[in-house]
Amino acid sequence: MVKICCIGAGYVGGPTMAVIAVKCPEIEVAVVDISVPRIAAWNSDQLPIYEPGLDDVVKQCRGKNLFFSTDVEKHVMEADIVFVSVNTPTKTQGLGAGKAADLTYWESAARMIADVSKSDKIVVEKSTVPVKTAEAIEKILTHNSKGINFQILSNPEFLAEGTAIKDLFNPDRVLIGGRETPEGTKAVQALRDVYAHWVPADQIICSNLWSAELSKLAANAFLAQRISSVNAISALCEATGANVSEVSYSVGKDSRIGPKFLNASVGFGGSCFQKDILNLVYICECNGLPEVANYWKQVIKINDYQKSRFVNRVVSSMFNTVSGKKIAILGFAFKKDTGDTRETPAIDVCKGLLGDKAQLSIYDPQVNEDQIQRDLSMKKFDWDHPLHLQPMSPTSVKQVSCVWDAYEAAKDAHGVCILTEWDEFKYLDYQRIYDNMKKPAFVFDGRNIVDADKLRQIGFIVYSIGKPLDAWLKDMPAVV
Ligand SMILES: NC(=O)c1ccc[n+]([C@@H]2O[C@H](COP(=O)([O-])OP(=O)(O)OC[C@H]3O[C@@H](n4cnc5c(N)ncnc54)[C@H](O)[C@@H]3O)[C@@H](O)[C@H]2O)c1
Numbered sequence: 351m352v353k354i355c356c357i358g359a360g361y362v363g364g365p366t367m368a369v370i371a372v373k374c375p376e377i378e379v380a381v382v383d384i385s386v387p388r389i390a391a392w393n394s395d396q397l398p399i400y401e402p403g404l405d406d407v408v409k410q411c412r413g414k415n416l417f418f419s420t421d422v423e424k425h426v427m428e429a430d431i432v433f434v435s436v437n438t439p440t441k442t443q444g445l446g447a448g449k450a451a452d453l454t455y456w457e458s459a460a461r462m463i464a465d466v467s468k469s470d471k472i473v474v475e476k477s478t479v480p481v482k483t484a485e486a487i488e489k490i491l492t493h494n495s496k497g498i499n500f501q502i503l504s505n506p507e508f509l510a511e512g513t514a515i516k517d518l519f520n521p522d523r524v525l526i527g528g529r530e531t532p533e534g535t536k537a538v539q540a541l542r543d544v545y546a547h548w549v550p551a552d553q554i555i556c557s558n559l560w561s562a563e564l565s566k567l568a569a570n571a572f573l574a575q576r577i578s579s580v581n582a583i584s585a586l587c588e589a590t591g592a593n594v595s596e597v598s599y600s601v602g603k604d605s606r607i608g609p610k611f612l613n614a615s616v617g618f619g620g621s622c623f624q625k626d627i628l629n630l631v632y633i634c635e636c637n638g639l640p641e642v643a644n645y646w647k648q649v650i651k652i653n654d655y656q657k658s659r660f661v662n663r664v665v666s667s668m669f670n671t672v673s674g675k676k677i678a679i680l681g682f683a684f685k686k687d688t689g690d691t692r693e694t695p696a697i698d699v700c701k702g703l704l705g706d707k708a709q710l711s712i713y714d715p716q717v718n719e720d721q722i723q724r725d726l727s728m729k730k731f732d733w734d735h736p737l738h739l740q741p742m743s744p745t746s747v748k749q750v751s752c753v754w755d756a757y758e759a760a761k762d763a764h765g766v767c768i769l770t771e772w773d774e775f776k777y778l779d780y781q782r783i784y785d786n787m788k789k790p791a792f793v794f795d796g797r798n799i800v801d802a803d804k805l806r807q808i809g810f811i812v813y814s815i816g817k818p819l820d821a822w823l824k825d826m827p828a829v830v
């Protein structure tokens with residue numbers, strides 16, 4: 351029986367391995383992690399991450415051919431294929447701080463694999479890593495190998511949160527990079543055989559190691575670039591009276607461009623886009639390509655601009671101050687259908703409003719108060735380290751309260767900011783919300799999900815990203 355072990359039971363390791371286990375009943379899959387509470391949660395009825403469809407998949411195979419364990423060394427030792435899906439955060443100190451990927455966790459996993467291995471293994475990079483990482487990992491493994499043969503493969507993951515199970519069951523492509531040697535080719539084939547249980551052969555792409563590593567960074571950069579492009583256009587729409595939804599619809603109808611990933615928003619978030627572009631920028635700089643680095647840097651600059659532009663809209667609309675005013679924040683997760691808040695634009699928007707002394711009442715159907723308080727007091731990039739290495743009891747931000755109901759959040763508020771596109775926010779009783787708010791009552795829609803005309807009929811002053819402005823907003827500067 352083939353044995354797989356995955357180091358790192360996070361958003362990628364957990365769902366990916368659960369899908370491999372359910373599709374390959376004859377393979378034994380162990381997912382291991384240094385975090386005791388995380389593994390306990392994977393073994394309980396309350397899984398550590400919220401992902402539609404995940405519960406079902408885990409229930410089908412947990413205890414049969416899918417196991418979650420903290421006994422990292424035992425399962426690595428027994429495995430034929432070891433996936434490594436640990437954190438690769440942005441470095442906060444030292445060389446490349448603020449840009450380069452921190453490979454501490456990857457390196458410690460690689461050293462442990464070398465220490466405990468007694469038989470040949472295929473080691474698979476599942477984490478997103480800088481191009482050429484496999485070379486470094488190969489060196490660590492071979493210099494400590496005691497004669498054991500390790501083959502390194504790059505098999506980056508392209509799932510998006512909120513649709514992880516759907517993406518894993520039906521991926522656009524699976525990418526496997528390996529050494530172009532007989533041993534490398536054999537290892538690629540072994541991993542191909544695993545995915546071939548459910549992925550059509552023509553969707554499993556094989557390439558050299560460096561192409562596979564770079565393709566992951568490039569794919570994320572291209573996706574984020576589309577969002578920054580449409581967000582840049584959204585600012586021009588507001589200045590000219592054009593409507594960004596009409597513009598992106600017309601642009602996306604060109605089959606060379608396509609309609610996806612053209613929704614203007616308060617900014618992209620999530621654990622990957624910013625981190626991976628910063629990583630790409632750093633690699634370009636290290637390779638003497640400052641023009642290329644600057645091109646990609648601009649994607650992040652526009653994203654930051656979009657978030658601060660939104661805050662400025664809120665503050666300038668309310669007579670240039672939100673000091674002491676209650677503002678309801680609807681949605682804190684970085685997108686709908688996830689409880690993940692890593693790099694969510696809500697953090698920067700809330701911090702911006704708190705900087706102007708607002709009182710925030712926050713509601714998200716999947717994010718609890720503890721997480722929100724941690725996010726608002728944590729330093730940039732600290733979130734991407736294993737849980738037990740993050741600051742444990744941050745001082746809570748006093749101007750913030752968290753509630754479990756959108757109506758409660760908006761009661762007596764001056765304004766409502768919609769920061770995540772949860773479906774339930776489309777169907778709220780906005781008349782009831784309006785009746786219980788201070789007047790003038792504002793809605794700032796950072797996701798373009800409400801019917802602005804209907805809300806205006808109720809009496810709201812509405813700001814929708816990239817849409818023609820209310821007369822009220824026209825006189826208020828959006829950019830400081
Ligand atoms: N989240 C996504 O949607 C996504 C998608 C594609 C790729 N990725 C990439 O996958 C990697 C993992 O991301 P994630 O979102 O699953 O992170 P995560 O923080 O959810 O999970 C990583 C896990 O690794 C564990 N870990 C760290 N070092 C370890 C070690 N030495 N031994 C055992 N366990 C260890 C941590 O405790 C943590 O539980 C990152 O490189 C990320 O860029 C993420």
Ligand SMILES: O=c1ccn([C@@H]2O[C@H](COP(=O)(O)OP(=O)(O)O[C@H]3O[C@H](CO)[C@@H](O)[C@H](O)[C@H]3O)[C@@H](O)[C@H]2O)c(=O)[nH]1
Nearest residue numbers: 507508509510511611612613615617618619620622684685
């Ligand atoms: O038109 C759009 C599409 C997305 N977003 C925002 O962009 C962010 C990222 O969304 P999405 O890409 O759907 O989620 P992620 O889980 O971050 O997935 C991305 O990052 C993963 C980690 O690398 C990759 O595996 C995925 O392919 C890639 O889509 C979110 O804040 C979205 O709200 C927009 O603002 N407008």
